[in-house]
Structures are given as structure tokens and as C-alpha cells.
Amino acid sequence: MRFEVLGRLVVRSSDGEVVGVPETRVRALLADLLTVSGRPLSVDRLVDDLWDTPPARPAAAVQTRVWRLRRALEAAEPGGRSLVVSGPAGYRLDVPREVIDAHRFEDLLTRAREDGDLARRVALLEEALGLWRGPAYADFGDEAFVLPEVRRLTELRMLALEESAEARLALGEHGPLVGELAVLVAEHPLRERLRAAHIRALYASGRQSEALENHRDLSERLRGELGVDPSPELVDLQRAILAQDPALEPRRRDEPPNR
Incomplete structure (x- = not known):
């Protein structure tokens, strides 16, 4: 069963x-x-x-x-x-634990985080994310007894999406990520890690002005809606884009990731 x-x-x-x-x-x-x-x-x-x-x-x-x-x-x-x-x-x-898809998702996420090979990590994350068919416990989403678990699983899913995006960026897959992350950013505009991956994908695709505009939008939202300043990592990312830091350049597909 x-x-x-x-x-x-x-x-x-x-x-x-x-x-x-x-x-x-x-x-x-x-x-x-x-x-x-x-x-x-x-x-x-x-x-x-x-x-x-x-x-x-x-x-x-x-x-x-x-x-x-x-x-x-x-x-x-x-x-x-x-x-x-x-x-x-x-x-x-x-x-058994493995007969519940939520547990399989968590186990695949753990395996991905422990795998040092980027390609295998992406494959494990994609397998984990492929288990999702919609919001967790979708037909009981308004019931108080499922809310803590729904929130926990939803956050894990977002972390898996962000980790997958970062690994794929390291593999040089910035092109497809621009559109994919734009959809997620529209749904979660205040997630700094997600926005940072989108900004990096834009920059790596030769769209520096859009990357900077996205950075400004996030900074303004953080200050206006949450009353906080951008994280040091986001500040460093903006500086790197303005300086056209070579570390932000996209990797060629035939180039090893530990260049």
C-alpha cells in the first residue's frame, strides 16, 4: 500500500x-x-x-x-x-517510511544534499520535486490539524527548488532557469535565495540591466514590506554584477564545475 x-x-x-x-x-x-x-x-x-x-x-x-x-x-x-x-x-x-511520498521526498532531499556531484544532486532533487502533484494535503488545506505539516513540507519544497536552481546554475543551465525562476519569483517575491538565483541566471544570460532591476525590486520590497535591509549576500551580489565579476560568468557545459 x-x-x-x-x-x-x-x-x-x-x-x-x-x-x-x-x-x-x-x-x-x-x-x-x-x-x-x-x-x-x-x-x-x-x-x-x-x-x-x-x-x-x-x-x-x-x-x-x-x-x-x-x-x-x-x-x-x-x-x-x-x-x-x-x-x-x-x-x-x-x-514503512518509504510508502509515504512525503517521506520519500525528504529522503531524496537528504541524499541530494549529501552528494558532492552536481549532476547527481540535480537528478535527485528533480526526482524529489517530481513527487509533488499540487499543494500538500490539498483536499484538507483548511483543516487546522494539517497546517503545521503543510507549512513544513511546503518550506522543504521551496528549499529543494532553490538548491536545484543553484546546482543547475553551477552546471551552466542559466538559460532555462530564467523563465522557470520568473514564475516562482512571481509567487514568492520575498524569498531572497530564490531571487538571488534568478538574478544570477539573468546576469549569466547577458541581461545585466534586468538583473539589477530585479535586485532593486527585491531591495525595495524587503524594506517596504518587511522593514529589513537586503542580506549581505544580496549586497555582495549587486556589487559583483556592477563590477562584472568573472566569478558570475556562466560555465561552459563541457567545463568542470570546480574550475
Whole structure:
């Protein structure tokens, strides 16, 4: 059984078939269990998360939803019901780490950060980012119980995008990055690391005036919207562009990255 949360919640059997999980509250129960990575959730916590107004018999109401979830998993694969475990501390989802796409994403990100080869790092980051089908837990995005995990995963995704951009710049892929990063910058105009990668891609593509204009735009936004000055790294980047520092020149594709 596989569980996908990097987008709408999807459950798949081992042969890739989508598993039907009926009833919104049963799906919410599954989402809640997935957010805590195998840790148990108490009945009280589940009642708070799944009901605006507590049911008359909270424990029985939770037990009914657990039974329906187990039935759906068992119908998909023999033994599926055993994945939802009950104990003194509550209910938990007992599945290997690798069957949840969010965990696979994190593991690939860790591997990429540990790999010293730029090309392999980019490949790992692209594989990790390819797991995303939309916002995490998209069909429960307004529920309070998923928000901390959604924020954490979303930030990790942005970091992966920034790290991929920096690695690709080091490999001389500034041309395609100009357009790709422009879309992300429009969505996240105050992320300094993302903007710096876009500015470097513009400069490496021979668009120095646009790079400087983007730098000015970011500086003004930071001061006007956040009340902060650009980071020392951004100041140094502006100076390097004005001085046409050779270190900013794009690398040829056939040139080793540790020139």
C-alpha cells in the first residue's frame, strides 16, 4: 500500500490501483494519522481534529471511523486492516517510511544534499520535486490539524527548488532557469535565495540591466514590506554584477564545475 499526500490525498494498492476511502471524515482520519509519521493519536485529539462539535459518544464515533478505514484498506489488499493499529496511547498508522511520498521526498532531499556531484544532486532533487502533484494535503488545506505539516513540507519544497536552481546554475543551465525562476519569483517575491538565483541566471544570460532591476525590486520590497535591509549576500551580489565579476560568468557545459 502506498500513500500520497503531496497533492490530494491518494491511497494506492501495491499494483498502483487507487484505493477508495469513502466518507470525508474517514479520509480526514487517515490524513491526520499520516501527518504524525507513525506516532499514535489519542481519541481526544482525533475528536478535536475531526469534529467541530464533539459527537455524543466520542470514543464510539472515532472507533466507527477507524473501522471504516480498516475495511477500505482490507478491501484493497489482504492484511490492510492491520495497518491501523490501536493501543493505550490511541491509534497510529503502521507503515514503512518509504510508502509515504512525503517521506520519500525528504529522503531524496537528504541524499541530494549529501552528494558532492552536481549532476547527481540535480537528478535527485528533480526526482524529489517530481513527487509533488499540487499543494500538500490539498483536499484538507483548511483543516487546522494539517497546517503545521503543510507549512513544513511546503518550506522543504521551496528549499529543494532553490538548491536545484543553484546546482543547475553551477552546471551552466542559466538559460532555462530564467523563465522557470520568473514564475516562482512571481509567487514568492520575498524569498531572497530564490531571487538571488534568478538574478544570477539573468546576469549569466547577458541581461545585466534586468538583473539589477530585479535586485532593486527585491531591495525595495524587503524594506517596504518587511522593514529589513537586503542580506549581505544580496549586497555582495549587486556589487559583483556592477563590477562584472568573472566569478558570475556562466560555465561552459563541457567545463568542470570546480574550475
